[in-house]
Amino acid sequence: MSSAAATSGLARPAAGHEPATDVVQVYDTTLRDGAQQEGMNLSVADKLAIAALLDELGVGYIEGGWPGAIPKDTEFFARAAKELDLRHARLAAFGSTCKAGAQPHDDPQVQALVESEAPVVTLVAKSDIRHVERALRTDGQENLRMIAATVRYLVGLGREVVLDAEHFFDGYRYDRDYALACVRTAFEAGAATVVLCDTNGGMLPDWVSQVVTEVRAATDGRLGIHAHNDSGCAVANSLAAVAAGAGHVQGTVNGYGERTGNADLITCVANLELKGGARTLAGDGLAEASRIAHAISEITNISPYARQPYVGASAFAHKAGLHASAIRVDPDLYQHIDPVAVGNDMRMLVSEMAGRASIELKGRELGFDLAGQSELLTRVTTRVKEAEAAGYTYDAADASFELLLRAELDGGRPPRFFDVESWRTFVEHRPGADGQVDSEATVKLRTGQGRMISTGEGNGPVNALDHALRAALVGTYPEIEDFELIDYKVRILDSQQGTDAIIRVLIETSDGHESWSTVGVGTNIIEASWEALTDSIVWGLLHRGVEPR
Numbered sequence: 001m002s003s004a005a006a007t008s009g010l011a012r013p014a015a016g017h018e019p020a021t022d023v024v025q026v027y028d029t030t031l032r033d034g035a036q037q038e039g040m041n042l043s044v045a046d047k048l049a050i051a052a053l054l055d056e057l058g059v060g061y062i063e064g065g066w067p068g069a070i071p072k073d074t075e076f077f078a079r080a081a082k083e084l085d086l087r088h089a090r091l092a093a094f095g096s097t098c099k100a101g102a103q104p105h106d107d108p109q110v111q112a113l114v115e116s117e118a119p120v121v122t123l124v125a126k127s128d129i130r131h132v133e134r135a136l137r138t139d140g141q142e143n144l145r146m147i148a149a150t151v152r153y154l155v156g157l158g159r160e161v162v163l164d165a166e167h168f169f170d171g172y173r174y175d176r177d178y179a180l181a182c183v184r185t186a187f188e189a190g191a192a193t194v195v196l197c198d199t200n201g202g203m204l205p206d207w208v209s210q211v212v213t214e215v216r217a218a219t220d221g222r223l224g225i226h227a228h229n230d231s232g233c234a235v236a237n238s239l240a241a242v243a244a245g246a247g248h249v250q251g252t253v254n255g256y257g258e259r260t261g262n263a264d265l266i267t268c269v270a271n272l273e274l275k276g277g278a279r280t281l282a283g284d285g286l287a288e289a290s291r292i293a294h295a296i297s298e299i300t301n302i303s304p305y306a307r308q309p310y311v312g313a314s315a316f317a318h319k320a321g322l323h324a325s326a327i328r329v330d331p332d333l334y335q336h337i338d339p340v341a342v343g344n345d346m347r348m349l350v351s352e353m354a355g356r357a358s359i360e361l362k363g364r365e366l367g368f369d370l371a372g373q374s375e376l377l378t379r380v381t382t383r384v385k386e387a388e389a390a391g392y393t394y395d396a397a398d399a400s401f402e403l404l405l406r407a408e409l410d411g412g413r414p415p416r417f418f419d420v421e422s423w424r425t426f427v428e429h430r431p432g433a434d435g436q437v438d439s440e441a442t443v444k445l446r447t448g449q450g451r452m453i454s455t456g457e458g459n460g461p462v463n464a465l466d467h468a469l470r471a472a473l474v475g476t477y478p479e480i481e482d483f484e485l486i487d488y489k490v491r492i493l494d495s496q497q498g499t500d501a502i503i504r505v506l507i508e509t510s511d512g513h514e515s516w517s518t519v520g521v522g523t524n525i526i527e528a529s530w531e532a533l534t535d536s537i538v539w540g541l542l543h544r545g546v547e548p549r
């Protein structure tokens, strides 16, 4: 594998996509525009924790929210000043220009921005004349006065002012002169950066490119880009803007944001750094990007998107056998960068699409050197294909695949910690018990310490079976007390057969340090669950280094 993505022959900038400037400011708005995402509700503690992670990533600016408008955001700035020790980022408070007919020093909303004590203030201003007239219900001159007065006032108080020109691209296409007048007014009043916003998110990269090129030629000062993803082009539009001369890019981690979200900041930065050769983040944060993106998902309580570029769990996961056979020669042949550059890992997926190279590489990932073991590789590949045809799925159940591989390595014998004599479950409904249904299971098995018979109760037959199995084993293998079933998924594979269909069960187990997934297949849910449950215990014991007792 190449040591750095930037050195990979595959990661060279494509002509026309290099940034026009080699330093691009990175401005994160996860805590403000990201928080505008449907269903997201961040506490002040959440915001402080995310801000610390963003600083670790190395962004230049963290927009913390809108003090004065949202009480939690007012509190965030008060606490951030005392509790955050930012090494890289400057905090930005977001708000709007003063109201029509008002002066900034009399406008309570502008005063709240001042009182936040954030060193940077980002003002949203209308730059589309239609919004000025219809939403603000004022005229173009008054809006320019509001921009000039508010920017000048805040700059006079020593703040770095960023002006977010809302609806800029739509406004520019409708009335170019007015949109340009807003940008010029902000620069003349002392704004450090004017950010051209695709607020409705409907632009396409060549439109953005053309507009930014023209604005750059017509004005003097640093331009930024703030793109929403309604046309699916937020990242592409941000890159197009930077290539056309914008020196500041706004976005959110994981692309959170209003409606379809904002430009995914990590994708933008990774593209700019690794392909465009720009300097964006302070420090080595990019190499930690996957961990940071996932940590932020934990805080927002929104499951990470596996297929997210660069940082997604599937971003460097390879399933097709032909891909694996080339990757065995050189990973660059099927990867656009070295995953290490963004703190991610290459993974091999074993499935019906696997070839012998996939099995060899997966084996290597699991710590087995299978190189040159041609017969074994053929046997395992055949077993995987047959099992997948019967309903198993190993790309979602690494632990079950490892047990299959170990069995083949050991002459077809699966690892044996116990021998099952029998198991059974029953479900009972008793009249007069408030509709309650009781489940009970009995498991009979043998370990080296003798014959064990245990009964378990549960809120369903699988739960009862799990309890009975654990009860039967815990005396011999106390280690299993730490194993916890954390996810359980059932899928009907042949739905046309109704209740006779094949059932697949996937189980995820954790011991508090790592988690592992196992699969079971059967004509009924309990049989399939039993297989996944026993695999999960066997794998857990093997990985604890436990010998059969």
Ligand SMILES: CC(=O)SCCNC(=O)CCNC(=O)[C@H](O)C(C)(C)COP(=O)(O)OP(=O)(O)OC[C@H]1O[C@@H](n2cnc3c(N)ncnc32)[C@H](O)[C@@H]1OP(=O)(O)O
Pocket: 066, 068, 069, 070, 096, 097, 098, 099, 100, 124, 125, 126, 135, 136, 137, 166, 199, 258
């Ligand atoms: C494109 C973006 O995403 S910008 C960020 C948007 N974020 C938010 O709106 C979240 C926080 N917002 C809020 O808490 C509230 O909307 C507040 C506190 C800002 C305003 O609340 P209210 O005073 O009740 O006003 P309301 O939300 O109904 O309307 C917004 C007002 O701001 C005015 N306004 C809108 N944009 C601007 C601007 N750039 N400059 C000055 N005034 C503006 C509108 O004309 C309207 O004024 P009006 O009350 O005189 O009609």
Ligand SMILES: CC(=O)C(=O)O
Pocket: 033, 124, 164, 165, 166, 167, 197, 198, 199, 200, 226, 228
């Ligand atoms: C400022 C902002 O969030 C927008 O225009 O989309």
